[in-house]
Amino acid sequence: MARMYDSEEGYDLYSPYYKGDHFFLDSFDWEIVIDFFKQSIEGHSHIDLMVLGCGDGREIKRFIKAISKTGKSYTFHGMDISEKMIQLMKKSIKKEGIPLQNIVKANVLDRFDEQYRERFNLITGLFLIVHLSATQIDPFFDNIRYLLNEKGFFIFNNIPQKDLPLLRAGKHEMRILSHHHEDSVIEKKLYEHGFSIKIKRESFEQGIKISTVYCIQKEIL
């Protein structure tokens, strides 16, 4: 039977194979994500970007390219619980000629330093909340409120995942712990944490929902 891992150990082990999933991950909702991203940078002259659960850099390189095309200045931060994924990300960013900025190993459930309070005007978290349990959603949105500034946007997706996918790391078969969250539950939590949904788009494959992408903003409480 395939062994189950938590995110830290699981993604450390699976990191060399993750690139093979990029095309599949893109197929869920990438067009929507990049569209929301471009809309979100429009109103800002300078972008302070934080990519949560940044993985091996699948999205961050393309986010930076999208910002660079506008000529706007930017800083970016990335964080992930897997050291191995971070190492891959740093490598791939360097390869693209993007100057390395602040990439740290951290848990999205932990509170960041005071210097990060309300610092970011754009935060993303793709294929991330699927790895948080029902009880971790509250501290997660609490942290988003802490990190996001008044006019900022947080873009994330919710993937219905009732069965945990079987992953192959070489000859080793494994699963990484993940959780199913109904959109209605996420939306209730957003409301409770004082967020409003600016844009939301669902994707379907053969009539079955495969993703919901949200772009949210803080309500002023």
Ligand SMILES: C[S@@+](CC[C@H](N)C(=O)[O-])C[C@H]1O[C@@H](n2cnc3c(N)ncnc32)[C@H](O)[C@@H]1O
């Ligand atoms: C499915 S991957 C998505 C990576 C990237 N966002 C993407 O879309 O390709 C999930 C990532 O979230 C990270 N992750 C899971 N739980 C986390 C947590 N509590 N704190 C920080 N990162 C976490 C994993 O290590 C992994 O790199």
